[in-house]
Amino acid sequence: MQAVHAVPPQPDSLPVLEERAEILRHEAVNGEYRLMQVAAPDQAQRARAGQFFHLLCPQDDALKPFFRRPMSIYAIDAQGGRISFLYKVTGTGTKALAKLGIGERLDMLGPLGIGFSLPPDEAPGRKTPIVILARGVGLATLAPLVGLARGAGHDVTAILSARSPDLLMSVEETRAAGAQAITITDSQGNSDTGHVAALLDDLHAKGRMGALYTCGSNRLLKLAQEHAARHGLFGEVAMEQQMACGLGMCFCCVRAFREGDATVHRRVCCEGPVFPLEEALGW
């Protein structure tokens, strides 16, 4: 029933590849998240922060999961030819994924979608400082933006939000990349909207927030939109939606966006997953 599938030769020039990448690392990061690193040299070369891969999770005896699962690029090592994913074990697909062992192969399609772009310079020759607002799984998507922005010379502040301190991730990596990391958690009582709003105001006042990026939380999206609108900031948001093809062909992954006065549908897989902050409608 499953396609007897031999990945055909793919010309070097093609942007999207289907590869069976070897799993190099695969471990639990905490009680909810797992980190998987694969060897995928050709794909790593093409991958950009904010893009994703469409992963074929091992199917069980009922052909479940049937669809691929979209997963953001958590880290790209273009030279080493490696790509990492940070994912939360939630349903059938991610549960199946979690069972893959080191040395096994992961069928991945990508890189897909449109990644993050960096803001125009604040003033001639002056890079705009950016703030990243990440909660939960949104972190997986936003993490490579830290390196991208730092590499391009931007000042970066990452506000990392989680339910509890043990679920915080990437704090050290963020700092190691030369970014400021501010951690807030529900259990510490400093992750509510009021708190975050104050943080953002403070960062803006200090001239450290010239652009805003977010992903993963509707609440934080609204907040980021308000602040960006108020201060006229450049901003982007990475969105999620269920996907079938991942390539823009099936139109199952639409979300509603504001386009002037109208509400339009855009496909998250190919018109996103990264969209202009001001155009996103909450969900």
Added chain:
Amino acid sequence: MQAVHAVPPQPDSLPVLEERAEILRHEAVNGEYRLMQVAAPDQAQRARAGQFFHLLCPQDDALKPFFRRPMSIYAIDAQGGRISFLYKVTGTGTKALAKLGIGERLDMLGPLGIGFSLPPDEAPGRKTPIVILARGVGLATLAPLVGLARGAGHDVTAILSARSPDLLMSVEETRAAGAQAITITDSQGNSDTGHVAALLDDLHAKGRMGALYTCGSNRLLKLAQEHAARHGLFGEVAMEQQMACGLGMCFCCVRAFREGDATVHRRVCCEGPVFPLEEALGW
């Protein structure tokens, strides 16, 4: 999709059990056949020569094989609570079966069907000598008849036919059970109908053929029927047919039989698999 299946408590009185039996042995006997021994105490106690079990072969990601697979009992160790199967790797089901490892469990339903019966005494107090005519996989079905008949005091001659000597099986076991084993093979050129007919005539002349049993070859069935008819012998044949339920409910496993002047359908699973030799129609 697969039934979330917890085998319910089955009263001791029920004749047919569904059990997940532990695999104790599982090895290749030659290039085509495999032997599997399982621990199934309750089923072993109920099992009789000529009956079969309906095996749930491990299903692959396309839910194949969907049906159970019928497999004759090759050996019963009622005291030790063990049952053995001898099977040929042919298609999806048996290929999946072949992959099961020692210690894994095999879901088996049975024992099913009607087994062999022994011939009435030749003369008061004199057990009828029997001849078993087995070719290929038919041997798996006929093997336990040797022990059954020997145990009841019958003289037993087993004619074991195969393509080549390396595909002959059970020769030693047959002799160890006190039966005579005559081996014939295609490669030696002594397995053709003419040869077998001569063998049977010879055995009959020597008073060693008072009943005939066969299974697994249409050619041998015809031959056995001719000889049994000619000499007025008791005889039985074990038949095969594709099965779904294995219990007599679905009517997919019918074969045609002679009943007086009429041709009737009988279900191989529950009216057989062992049938009176003279009633079977070839296929």
Added chain:
Amino acid sequence: MVDLTVDIGSLRLANPVMPASGTFAHELAQVFDVDRLGALVIKTVTADKRIGNPTPRVAEVPGGMLNSIGIPCKGPEHFLAETVPLYRAFNAPLVASISANTPDEFAKLCEMVSVPGVSAIEVNISCPNIEDDGRAFAMRPEPTLAVMRKLRAASDLPLWAKLTPNAGEIQEVAQAAEAGGADALVVANTILAMSIDITTRKPSLGKVMGGLSGPAVKPIILRMAYQCARSVTIPVIGCGGIMNAEDAIEYMLAGCSAVQVGTATFIHPSAMLDVIAGIEAWCAQNGVARVSDIVGDLAEAGDEGARNWGADMVTEKPKAGKAGAINWEGVA
């Protein structure tokens, strides 16, 4: 304690799970106590004696099976003389399934099998009517109405009309069956299908085409059961691809008062017991006191996320805005 009883018209069943016709017989009592089932629906009996179809009669396909068993049958006399007495040994209600070649033959048979010991009659109107070019009665509303009227007049027992999923508009057939006097609907029989062995280039079935059943048909038959349940006032019994309790609950939420399990029994003979136990456990976990309370208890699609994504990740009906002016489509 969950109350598992359900009412199919005037007939109260101890639980909503019963076998599908043609996949059950008394032989199953060798494997478990069949009195634990809601009812015992047996293989269709025909007015004439039949031998059934040529072999091979079954084939495996991904997620299901094909069968072209046909209806081997020893006739109604045998049913009355042998089958009915045999089932006296069981307490669960016996449901006879019948079928015939013409409306009149059907009605006569219906009358014949309306005897003590039979609690309800499942009328398998998915079988060919030779007076309508061999088209099954339930392919269209008109012959369904006509045959149901005759059947209704022939018996005082509850009549369950078993529909065919090969019909184009099953809701209309369902309404015709109700109008004709059916006390309940069974939705549905197998879907006509085929497969080919590309090595031999032969159809897998001796009869070329046969009925598909098993997990593969579930989404299709569930849709039909849902459509029928919304189109009639009599109870609907769902039947198609039920392998476990979750599947059965889907059917009940879609509006079915009870379910029939067929193919699953071939894989696990005691699958029906697992379905009963699973329904009971699910009800207990979900605070459902009576299983009949979940019949048709389907939530509305949309807004609050049809899937259990994180609190912050739910799917919604896109906000209307200007797009509101654009037509939402009628049918996909």
Added chain:
Amino acid sequence: MVDLTVDIGSLRLANPVMPASGTFAHELAQVFDVDRLGALVIKTVTADKRIGNPTPRVAEVPGGMLNSIGIPCKGPEHFLAETVPLYRAFNAPLVASISANTPDEFAKLCEMVSVPGVSAIEVNISCPNIEDDGRAFAMRPEPTLAVMRKLRAASDLPLWAKLTPNAGEIQEVAQAAEAGGADALVVANTILAMSIDITTRKPSLGKVMGGLSGPAVKPIILRMAYQCARSVTIPVIGCGGIMNAEDAIEYMLAGCSAVQVGTATFIHPSAMLDVIAGIEAWCAQNGVARVSDIVGDLAEAGDEGARNWGADMVTEKPKAGKAGAINWEGVA
């Protein structure tokens, strides 16, 4: 060297494999050279602008998927101004798929899209006709004939009529489509189905019901393709659950001149290339010089064993004997 070309009416295709409408777009050229396909069938274009259906628009079911995408569409002007020019970059023939709400609107659209650059028009008559209570045109023979006549008059391009498997008697619809002037049939669109998340008690799709596709539908659609191929003289293009070359060969043996692959592309984007390569390899192995030679080359069921059992273990039609007097049944 196997000759893979096939003729669909006057249109010669380099090979018999093409995408199913709605599962392909130019974006696939990012993954492989789509000029290796027999044709490029694109998503249905409607006469009106549409936004499509509410989310969730897809759901997974065992062995397949449900979709209620609907037909988001920017209208025919966009198709002519953007899509047609875009496909000039490809050599494989472009097949436009169209659909509309009424026969007249349909015919007008058909005329509009009959432009250079379009090699054939797939008329998706599986969509609702608002002049017939929203029933799809292809649910019944009469509206099929009527709409096909209008479409035929509107265009000189080859017209492929895409049928719906929800029809009760698809052969009759097939004959009506042929009579109305179709040059080929595509059998078939998705089967209406549904599923329910028992945890939320919500339908999995925002629109409740949607189309089933993928492996689960193959035995059903294969049967319909077989029935249609035997009922008409125009070529039939098989479409439903084709995941690999074996599936495609089954369809061709059943009588299809070509095949369309839909859902498989979502799992393996280059699945169609595997199908082409697999068909070629199978033909080479089986001494088939031209793939068109296997179209409809189905062996008879029965006697010599539909399955490859050992030489001594074949399945047969039971010998007649006295049983010959008993009726072999018409339909299962």
